[in-house]
Amino acid sequence: MNKNHESHYTENVQHHLQQVQSLLEKHALVETLALKQEMPRQERHELLGAILHKQHLAELQDKLANLHSSDIAFILEALPIEQRLLVWDLVKADRDGEILIEVSDAVRESLIATMSREELREAAEQLDTDEIADLAHDLPHAVMRDVFKSLTIEEREQLRAAMSYPEDAVGALMDFDMVTIREDVTLEVVSRYLRRFDEMPDHTDQLFVVDRNDIFKGVLPLNRLLVNEPEESVSKLMRTDTIKLHPDDKAEQAAQAFERYDLVSAPVVEEDGKLVGRVTVNTVMDYIRSQSESEILNTAGLRGEEDIFASVWKSVKNRWMWLALNLCTAFFASRVIGEFENTIEKLVALAALMPIVAGIAGNSANQTATIIIRSLALGQVNQSNARRLISKEITIGGINGLIWGGMAGIFAFFLYKSVLLGVILTGAMVLNLVLGALAGLMIPLFLQRIGRDPAIGSSVMLTAITDSGGFFIFLGLAAIFLIN
Amino acid sequence: MNKNHESHYTENVQHHLQQVQSLLEKHALVETLALKQEMPRQERHELLGAILHKQHLAELQDKLANLHSSDIAFILEALPIEQRLLVWDLVKADRDGEILIEVSDAVRESLIATMSREELREAAEQLDTDEIADLAHDLPHAVMRDVFKSLTIEEREQLRAAMSYPEDAVGALMDFDMVTIREDVTLEVVSRYLRRFDEMPDHTDQLFVVDRNDIFKGVLPLNRLLVNEPEESVSKLMRTDTIKLHPDDKAEQAAQAFERYDLVSAPVVEEDGKLVGRVTVNTVMDYIRSQSESEILNTAGLRGEEDIFASVWKSVKNRWMWLALNLCTAFFASRVIGEFENTIEKLVALAALMPIVAGIAGNSANQTATIIIRSLALGQVNQSNARRLISKEITIGGINGLIWGGMAGIFAFFLYKSVLLGVILTGAMVLNLVLGALAGLMIPLFLQRIGRDPAIGSSVMLTAITDSGGFFIFLGLAAIFLIN
Numbered sequence: 001m002n003k004n005h006e007s008h009y010t011e012n013v014q015h016h017l018q019q020v021q022s023l024l025e026k027h028a029l030v031e032t033l034a035l036k037q038e039m040p041r042q043e044r045h046e047l048l049g050a051i052l053h054k055q056h057l058a059e060l061q062d063k064l065a066n067l068h069s070s071d072i073a074f075i076l077e078a079l080p081i082e083q084r085l086l087v088w089d090l091v092k093a094d095r096d097g098e099i100l101i102e103v104s105d106a107v108r109e110s111l112i113a114t115m116s117r118e119e120l121r122e123a124a125e126q127l128d129t130d131e132i133a134d135l136a137h138d139l140p141h142a143v144m145r146d147v148f149k150s151l152t153i154e155e156r157e158q159l160r161a162a163m164s165y166p167e168d169a170v171g172a173l174m175d176f177d178m179v180t181i182r183e184d185v186t187l188e189v190v191s192r193y194l195r196r197f198d199e200m201p202d203h204t205d206q207l208f209v210v211d212r213n214d215i216f217k218g219v220l221p222l223n224r225l226l227v228n229e230p231e232e233s234v235s236k237l238m239r240t241d242t243i244k245l246h247p248d249d250k251a252e253q254a255a256q257a258f259e260r261y262d263l264v265s266a267p268v269v270e271e272d273g274k275l276v277g278r279v280t281v282n283t284v285m286d287y288i289r290s291q292s293e294s295e296i297l298n299t300a301g302l303r304g305e306e307d308i309f310a311s312v313w314k315s316v317k318n319r320w321m322w323l324a325l326n327l328c329t330a331f332f333a334s335r336v337i338g339e340f341e342n343t344i345e346k347l348v349a350l351a352a353l354m355p356i357v358a359g360i361a362g363n364s365a366n367q368t369a370t371i372i373i374r375s376l377a378l379g380q381v382n383q384s385n386a387r388r389l390i391s392k393e394i395t396i397g398g399i400n401g402l403i404w405g406g407m408a409g410i411f412a413f414f415l416y417k418s419v420l421l422g423v424i425l426t427g428a429m430v431l432n433l434v435l436g437a438l439a440g441l442m443i444p445l446f447l448q449r450i451g452r453d454p455a456i457g458s459s460v461m462l463t464a465i466t467d468s469g470g471f472f473i474f475l476g477l478a479a480i481f482l483i484n
Numbered sequence: 485m486n487k488n489h490e491s492h493y494t495e496n497v498q499h500h501l502q503q504v505q506s507l508l509e510k511h512a513l514v515e516t517l518a519l520k521q522e523m524p525r526q527e528r529h530e531l532l533g534a535i536l537h538k539q540h541l542a543e544l545q546d547k548l549a550n551l552h553s554s555d556i557a558f559i560l561e562a563l564p565i566e567q568r569l570l571v572w573d574l575v576k577a578d579r580d581g582e583i584l585i586e587v588s589d590a591v592r593e594s595l596i597a598t599m600s601r602e603e604l605r606e607a608a609e610q611l612d613t614d615e616i617a618d619l620a621h622d623l624p625h626a627v628m629r630d631v632f633k634s635l636t637i638e639e640r641e642q643l644r645a646a647m648s649y650p651e652d653a654v655g656a657l658m659d660f661d662m663v664t665i666r667e668d669v670t671l672e673v674v675s676r677y678l679r680r681f682d683e684m685p686d687h688t689d690q691l692f693v694v695d696r697n698d699i700f701k702g703v704l705p706l707n708r709l710l711v712n713e714p715e716e717s718v719s720k721l722m723r724t725d726t727i728k729l730h731p732d733d734k735a736e737q738a739a740q741a742f743e744r745y746d747l748v749s750a751p752v753v754e755e756d757g758k759l760v761g762r763v764t765v766n767t768v769m770d771y772i773r774s775q776s777e778s779e780i781l782n783t784a785g786l787r788g789e790e791d792i793f794a795s796v797w798k799s800v801k802n803r804w805m806w807l808a809l810n811l812c813t814a815f816f817a818s819r820v821i822g823e824f825e826n827t828i829e830k831l832v833a834l835a836a837l838m839p840i841v842a843g844i845a846g847n848s849a850n851q852t853a854t855i856i857i858r859s860l861a862l863g864q865v866n867q868s869n870a871r872r873l874i875s876k877e878i879t880i881g882g883i884n885g886l887i888w889g890g891m892a893g894i895f896a897f898f899l900y901k902s903v904l905l906g907v908i909l910t911g912a913m914v915l916n917l918v919l920g921a922l923a924g925l926m927i928p929l930f931l932q933r934i935g936r937d938p939a940i941g942s943s944v945m946l947t948a949i950t951d952s953g954g955f956f957i958f959l960g961l962a963a964i965f966l967i968n
Contacts, residue, residue, distance in 0.1 A: 012737065013744070014863045021868045070744040078864035080872055194710045202746060204707065205689060222706055223688065226678045253496060259773065260497070260554040262686060262766040264748055281765050282746040288769065289743065292776030293858065299783065300854035301847060308859050309872070312879050319851050319884070326847045327888050330840040331895060337836040338899070344832050351828050351835035352821040355842070355951065356814040363785060363810045367803050370784035374777065375792050379498045380562035384505045388564055388793070395796050400803070404811050411815060415822070467839065 013071050016063075020075050023060045024083050061090045069095055073102035076111070080309045085114055093119065097126035100135060106307035106314075108138055121146045129155050130175040130277075133162035161247075161276065170254045171247035173287060174268045174277035177201030180208045181234060183217050188230035190220070203280035205264040209238045216267055216275040218242065244269045245279060251287055252377075258284045298456045301326075322460065329464035333358075336468045340475035346483045349416050350475060356408050357428050358470035361436040364400055365462045368393050368440030373454045376444060390441055397437030398430060405429030420482055428474035432466060435473075439465045497555050500547075501562050507544045508567050545574045553579055557586035560595070564793045569598055577603065581610035584619060590791035590798075592622055605630045613639050614659040614761075617646035645731075645760065654738045655731035657771060658752045658761035661685030664692045665718060667701050672714035674704070687764035689748040693722045700751055700759040702726065728753045729763060735771055736861075742768045782940045785810075806944065813948035817842075820952045824959035830967045833900045834959060840892050841912050842954035845920040848884055849946045852877050852924030857938045860928060874925055881921030882914060889913030904966055912958035916950060919957075923949045 064072060064087065072091060076084050076099070088111055091099065096115075100108055100123060112120065120143045124132055129151070136144055148156060158176050165171025179200060181190055190207065194200065206219040218238035228237055243261060245254050245268045257263065258281055268277040297306075301322025306315060337344070337354070344350050372389070375381045381389065409426035413419060443461050444454035548556060548571065556575060560568050560583070572595055575583065580599075584592055584607055596604065604627045608616055613635070620628055632640060642660050649655025663684060665674055674691065678684065690703040702722035712721055727745060729738050729752045741747065742765055752761040781790075785806025790799060821828070821838070828834050856873070859865045865873065893910035897903060927945050928938035 013740075014866070017863070018866065018868075021866075025868075068745065074744070074862075074864075077862075078866075078869070080869060191710065195713065197711045200707045200711060203689075203748065205687075205748070222710070223684045225710075226675065226706070227681045227684060229679065256497075259766075259769055260558070261552065264687065264689070264765070281748070281769070282743075285743055285765070285769055285772065288772060289776075292773075292780075296776075296779065296783070296858070297854060299780070300851050302851055302854060306855055308855060308864065309869075309876075312876060312883065315876070315880050316883055316887075319848070319880075320887075322851070323844060323847060323884060323888055326844055327840070327891065330843045331892075333843075334836045334840055337839070338833075341832045341836065344835050345829070348825045348829045348832075348835075349822075351832075351838075352818045352825065354835075355821070355839065355955075356811070356818055358839070359814045359817075359947075359951070360807055360810055364803070364807060367784050367786055367806070370781060370786060371790055371792060374780070375562075378558075378561075379501070380558075380792065382498070382502065382505075382562075384502075384509070385562070385564060385793075392793075392796060392799070396799050396803075399796065399800055400807060403800075403804075404807055407811065408815075463843075467843070471839075 013074050016067060016071055017075050017078050019063060020060065020087065021079070021083075023063065024079075024086065057090070060087075064090055065092065069098040070102050073099050076103055077107050077307070081110060084110065084309070088114070093122065094126060096123035097131070097135075101127065101131050104307065105138070106310060108135075110307065110310075112138055117143055117146070121150075125150055128175060128177065129158040130162045133159055133172075136163055158277075165247060168251045169247065170245045170249040170251055170268060170279060171277075173251055173254065173279050173283045174245075174247065175201075175280065175283070176277050177204075178208050178267075178275070178278050179204055180210045180214075180275070181220065182211070183209050183233075183235040183238060185234055186230060187225055187228055187232050187234065187237070190225060190234060191230065203265050203282060208267055208275055208278070209234060210275050214275055215273045216244065216269045219267065242267070246270065247276060252291070254279060255284050255288050255291075259288075295455050298453075299459060301460070325460050326463075329460065329467065332464065333467040333471055336471045337475065340471075340479060343475055343479045343483050347421075347478065349412075349421065350478050353408075353412055353421075353425055354471055354474050357425070357432050357474045358467045360400075360404055360408075360429065361432040361466040361470055362463045364397060364433050365436030365440035365466050366459055368397075368437050369444055369458050369462060372441055372444045373458065376448050376454055381445075386445065390438075393437040393441050394434055397433040397435075401430030401433035402426075405433070421478075424477045424481060425474070428470070428477055431473050432470040435469050436462070436466045497558050500551060500555055501559050503547060504544065504559050504571065505563070505567075507547065508563075508570065541574070544571075548575055553582040554586050557583050560587055561591050561791070565594060568594065568793070572598070577606065578610060580607035581615070585611065585615050588791065589622070590794060592619075594791065594794075596622055601627055601630070605634075609634055612659060612661065613642040614646045616643055617656075620647055642761075649731060652735045653731065654729045654733040654735055654752060654763060655761075657735055657738065657763050657767045658729075658731065659685075659764065659767070660761050661688075662692050662751075662759070662762050663688055664694045664698075664759070665704065666695070667693050667717075667719040667722060669718055670714060671709055671712060671716050671718065671721070674709060674718060675714065687749050687766060692751055692759055692762070693718060694759050698759050699757045700728065700753045703751065726751070730754065731760060736775070738763060739768050739772050739775075743772075779939050782937075783943060785944070809944050810947075813944065813951065816948065817951040817955055820955045821959065824955075824963060827959055827963045827967050831905075831962065833896075833905065834962050837892075837896055837905075837909055838955055838958050841909070841916050841958045842951045844884075844888055844892075844913065845916040845950040845954055846947050848881060848917050849920030849924040849950050850943055852881075852921050853928055853942050853946055856925055856928045857942065860932050860938055865929075870929065874922075877921040877925050878918055881917040881919075885914030885917035886910075889917070905962075908961045908965060909958070912954070912961055915957050916954040919953050920946070920950045 076087060079087060096119065100111065103111065115123070117140065120139060124135060124139065124143065124147045127135070132147060148159070151159060162171065162174070179194070181193065204222070206221045207225070208219055209217040211217060218240040219242050220234055220238045224237045243257055243263065243266050245266050247268055247270065254266070257266070263281060265278050265280045267275055268279060270276055302318055306318050372381065405426040408429060409422035412425045413422035439462055443458050447454040447458065560571060563571060568591070580603065584595065587595065599607070601624065604623060608619060608623065608627065608631045611619070616631060632643070635643060646655065646658070663678070665677065688706070690705045691709070692703055693701040695701060702724040703726050704718055704722045708721045727741055727747065727750050729750050731752055731754065738750070741750070747765060749762050749764045751759055752763060754760055786802055790802050856865065889910040892913055893906035896909045897906035923946055927942050931938040931942065
């Protein structure tokens, strides 16, 4: 890892991005390059070198060489595709692997598409087995076969293990960079052992104590190693009450354990007591970030993270599902209104007022759902308190219905000089807000019950219910009480 | 910190919650207690002890004594207010401080409200100065005065420093638990110095090297301390190219640095080079989680995190702003429709079709906005690429308009047997989706430009535009081409 690049944080990464952008613009080479996208990377690179003012290119290359891999990943994500590929060509090949790990899935795809089988193999071979596992589903089969052949037997085993877990399991988060020691030695011996390392793995805050069969015994925090006398024995100082993760545990649960107990690393132990790996806080933090991002994206009906410079078609594909679903529910709502066309014909004011009934209830229902979804995610809602929540949310729906429905009723009265119309509007809003509150509670609870993620799809269903329900209630009340 | 409670992770916290709930229910004492909420904590506790089967109470108290503070905080959040206060009474007073730090703002308020000035002072005095600072705005002034008096001069200085930074600054995240060393010593000396500690501060992955004026010189990673020979000197092994945070830096920027460079701790250094504190990864992780949560809450128009067992009135207050705003925009949209009442009277089908035009555009605009807001937060959008994004999103809007608008047009044709009506519907949807795409881009960019958080309020404004715009475009086109 290029630790020596960290110093550049002071002039932050947005600044780097601007510098790279201005260097790119200086050349006005973007157009030239866009034509050559089909060429193999090597040829393109050579051609570029010939065409361009060599010193500008060198300047850009220098700049990139001094950046941390994560910063290069950031810059690649922020550049349109042609500029991105140019920068990618200028990055030293021996950093390709690290950078591929750092970029988002969508951008990784665009980079991998331009690389030869040979380049990909070399990039993958720079990585640890757990990182190769993360990359595996983006690499062509042939490349993975080559990579697999180049590994030692132990590494193959690790790679197989890492790839065998679903993305949301602890097994998918773990790495294999552990320092293990035996319990029957003194701290002095441990210290001497450590001095034989050139460097310890990142995020080593504790050493893992195992027996000769790799059975996990406990951990020795570096903290304890450092504050105690060298004569003390590991068995006396190690902690046996530590958190153990299991490779099949849910990643979200592990993330909560890291947050709750402020962990830096945790051992991953199988049923038979064997230590198989560890999870570190940086992986957990990445996981939390990506989870919260996909929650935000899903709430808007986006299926995955979207490369902001993806082609128009890719973006359309990423977004179509939601819009299609929305069109269906809109058609349904439209048919509900259609059933009342005679009523509207007699009092066209209804058409102007009906979106108010639908809109507010939709918003209020989404507020209820957001709170429930959050509490479900934290595990704070269970059968013993769900009933209480239901009666609370219905009360809130009713109160909000009276407040905002009352105001809307007064508004309608002043516009159309009809007390009855105002009362019907208020009544419809109370009923629709209560309906929305019920739906906002029941839909997430139902999705959770059937094992689906309550954050995905709740809002489309809610809007469908509050729209169609609102139109039906309002126009129905009007048809009964107003039009005769 | 109660590290020895961590072992309980294996039977996870939801399980603890259920146990506590069932113990609480066994007593059926909830009703009794609800009547006594006004009594001071002490009296209530005594009364309880007298009323209840003592052994059940003891069982609950034992259970709580064995839990990690973070787990107790979790349980408190998941309990309705009366049960929550009962459990709070049973928690050992010497853990009050830690637990108050862990719970959410809303729940903290409910706990603090039941505590006497004396209890609060004791709770605060168990904490480090940076933690007291976090609690400060929830404590009564009198309590803070008492606490302040009990601190040493150095601690007072730290507390003042920690409280002087806004919530979103690095200064608000930092703590003062640093181990500092001098550069002119050997590792041997450092090791001997560390052995004088009973325990090092949590998350000590590096020692901070300072001169006698506390001027920051560099860091000595424990990693290097452990793998190198004792005779080596600190000055030779310390890293000087490390990331330095400034107390006025944005917390979000520091969080990104932690994620990007996989840090465990980072020094906080003032302009004059003085080391003032450090930031650790657990604080950063909490910050990231709370940010992503408030983003999700804000998107739904909730002003802050809501205690799920808050009173109905508190919840109504938390949610009213958004609904009020929504009512205003709904009134406006209603007036737009009102202007076309004559048109609708002549062709009532328009009333049934108009929600389709508004709904889809609103969804599509929100998708655009979500992607832009995310890219803005990451700093990937700047002037040099904004224009490109605009043309891309408008193209997507147009294409989606043709696809879904075309389908809606066919639907309308089959229902109402009018080609012109279908064409007008399609045309209106294309125009409204393009309008939505423009608004979805420009509103977040505008909010960002004027220094507001683009995640807050975008969606209400967007819906207002696509609703009113959709009604206006569709009914306007119909008035011109259809009704004459």
